[in-house]
Amino acid sequence: MNIDDFAEQRPLFVLENFFSGSLRGWGITLSRMGSLQNRFTIEAEGRYEASANTLSLKETYAFEDGHRDILTWTIINRGDGNYEGRETLIDGTAQGRQSGNAFQWKYHREVPDANGSKTKFGFNDWFFLHDENHMTAHASLTKLGIEFATIQAFYERH
Numbered sequence: 001m002n003i004d005d006f007a008e009q010r011p012l013f014v015l016e017n018f019f020s021g022s023l024r025g026w027g028i029t030l031s032r033m034g035s036l037q038n039r040f041t042i043e044a045e046g047r048y049e050a051s052a053n054t055l056s057l058k059e060t061y062a063f064e065d066g067h068r069d070i071l072t073w074t075i076i077n078r079g080d081g082n083y084e085g086r087e088t089l090i091d092g093t094a095q096g097r098q099s100g101n102a103f104q105w106k107y108h109r110e111v112p113d114a115n116g117s118k119t120k121f122g123f124n125d126w127f128f129l130h131d132e133n134h135m136t137a138h139a140s141l142t143k144l145g146i147e148f149a150t151i152q153a154f155y156e157r158h
Contacts, residue, residue: 003097023158045057082096
């Protein structure tokens with residue numbers, strides 16, 4: 001997929017609008033071979049600061065085995081559909097692009113496991129806005145260029 005392929009798709013996905021306020025989500029992680037690895041829920045809260053052109057977003061993933069992963073993002077709109085994000089477990093910055101109803105996000109992050117260990121994965125996230133309150137996400141997790149898992153998630157503003 002190419003982000004520019006979505007330029008004419010509507011509704012327009014404005015990241016800082018969708019992620020401002022309270023959200024909840026549900027998702028699954030599938031292994032490389034397609035088997036279910038886990039299920040999770042998401043609670044998220046975002047706040048957009050227009051004067052700094054910055055979205056602060058906290059996402060809490062609660063996995064069915066009891067462990068949690070909390071992501072605390074600082075995301076800056078760089079203009080022309082380009083975004084840059086920082087989060088404590090990310091190497092450097094996340095780079096994102098928005099076009100039409102889609103947003104693509106790429107980064108490398110250490111992912112905590114239930115036993116407390118962490119594994120670094122490359123992420124290629126795609127977000128697709130359905131309407132002002134609903135969005136679908138698909139993520140590919142890679143290690144050394146090999147896809148290890150995919151994540152499917154659904155977000156709802158409330």
